[in-house]
Amino acid sequence: MGIGNPMVDEKLAQVPQILKETGFDAWLLFARESATLHDPCFDLVVGPNVTWQSAFLLTPQGDRIAIVGSLDKANQEMHGHYPEIVGYVGGVSGELRKVLERLDPKRIAINHSVNDTMADGLTHGMYLTLVAALEGTPYAARLESSERIVAALRGRKSASERARIADACALTCDIFDRLTPRLHAGQTEKQVAALICEEMDRIGGLTLAWDPDHCPAVFTGPESAGAHAGPTDRPIEPGHVMNVDFGVKKDDYCSDLQRTWYFLRPGETAAPSAVQRGFETIVESIRAAKAFLKPGVKGVEADAVARSYITDRGYPEYPHALGHQIGRTAHDGAGLLCPRWERYGTLPDSVVERDQCYTIEPRLPIEGHGIATCEEIVAVTADGAEWLSRPQDRLYLVK
């Protein structure tokens, strides 16, 4: 069976059923130099990277056919995911046309999508190359977006995929637990980030789930930069609300969690009521969204549950989606729990499916103190949703 990745075999086994559901006769992945410009679907159904223009064809009947440059052939063979591997020297188009004539697919899915980055791995230059290679055949006119295939394949986590995400979440919660007793006012955001990385390295076998620029992201106080910025030299002051956005990758699967701390002022033994109320509003809005989630609801509806919970209590709405799917990447694409804003395209109407894994991550500002956030992760079940993370249920206090 070669040196292939069992996870790739697991995902490849899901493909025929999904092609039947979506009505496609073939799914065509087309790429070159895939280590440099990496189609995220390669991690799911290809495995090893290719150098030259390469085509991977999958069908509802279970065909797996690879057409690769001759010097990539041995590497593909060693991985063993594709029983039929055609090597070429001059150019890919002749062999590709031959295979397509043999399969004669009526509907061909290719990886482009306006809505979903994870289904958009085909570059525009490679799209033009593909259309030119198919000129004069009926197949150029049969190309469609693979976004429904990719959303289903990537979104429906197998039991072992869900277990890996839960494992990454558990380790992340451990890191937060080890962090809290090491915190004190006067530390800077950067120093807190360094402590988190130190605890991560102590566990071992983990890498950051996203860009080290802002993983971990640490924000303290009422003037903090807002999500997706890196930690600064701003010192934490008594009376600050501090929040952290952090995730790890373990065995190719990610966590992505946010937690909130309050730094007590001299004489305080609890957070001020405004801080406590803000934190509880976040926690309750997450619980409300989780209680609403189940197969069949729309992303926009789940987002609205948490969004209205927060605005009904007098807070401004969060300037982003409620949650995204998570898996091999922190932002795992496809269905999103989001409002109807231009930047989300058709995603608000995406339908929640069983075995998808979502973050839930509202935020709200607490005037004079900072930003309250929590981010949890849930897996959708047959009739609801279950926690993959151990949710933050009380505000962490730092003396």
Added chain:
Amino acid sequence: MGIGNPMVDEKLAQVPQILKETGFDAWLLFARESATLHDPCFDLVVGPNVTWQSAFLLTPQGDRIAIVGSLDKANQEMHGHYPEIVGYVGGVSGELRKVLERLDPKRIAINHSVNDTMADGLTHGMYLTLVAALEGTPYAARLESSERIVAALRGRKSASERARIADACALTCDIFDRLTPRLHAGQTEKQVAALICEEMDRIGGLTLAWDPDHCPAVFTGPESAGAHAGPTDRPIEPGHVMNVDFGVKKDDYCSDLQRTWYFLRPGETAAPSAVQRGFETIVESIRAAKAFLKPGVKGVEADAVARSYITDRGYPEYPHALGHQIGRTAHDGAGLLCPRWERYGTLPDSVVERDQCYTIEPRLPIEGHGIATCEEIVAVTADGAEWLSRPQDRLYLVK
């Protein structure tokens, strides 16, 4: 000045002149989730990744304008590469149209290319998004491939870029020197690869220049798999020619070198004449190609020098290009030293420029023994080329 990367500032400073040369009024980078689907030009002229749909505009007048999702804004500001940063909440198109109306560019370059992966970072879905965003404006019809910009910008290495490549080469040669005394017949390809990685880790601060699947690649004997496959459990036998393809990345810049060893049979003190002749043919073909290289020659001409040197001596031609550019990636795109084969598109006609850095890597089979290869790296000078690697000038013998 923020926490930006000085190398990004160095490359940004080259852009206005290159836009003037190529006759473009604006270069537009358009991306989302750039950590997942990474336009290689981001490393050159953007720096930090973005989450939401984002546009980066550069002009011959030196304008640097970023339009990013509101939550990405602070991170871009902290890096300091773009003096003008516009944040948006709903969607990118309104702000993008406003900026384009203000600049009113007649020719706009975007990152798509049939020929060059490095200039092909715009996905097809993002291309469709961009065209839709510009609908009803004159700008959708003014979009052209940025391949000439990217080729010039990426290819023309600054002195500090060339120094980093030379540094990576020197460390790689050190690793080969440490490897040779540790070799003996009976080791497998995988064991040799492990020794190389061990020596790399001993130096520290280095990562592999390409996929760990086949970096290092190790091939021994007449039945070896050929380039771009990973090492196997095949044991090295006396009488084998073994070759290694290996590169490291140091401070973001790569090496990519190949070396050849011969494993002496009992009683031998030198390689058989057929092996020696094959090795020398490789070395001399590299010297001939280097002597030919200078600004103004075409890639196909340089390839033909080495190719004909080899075939004139009765060997089959190598089934790949003579050499590629190297820099931030081992395969750094743009101008290639290659034959006129379909898979190379228009690259055979690319013209060699000063300060480009190329590999030279012919190969030939030695019947009954294995494959002879060397891969060296040169920088093109005002009137020739100079070594960045210390070339292999004698066959390495293992007792």
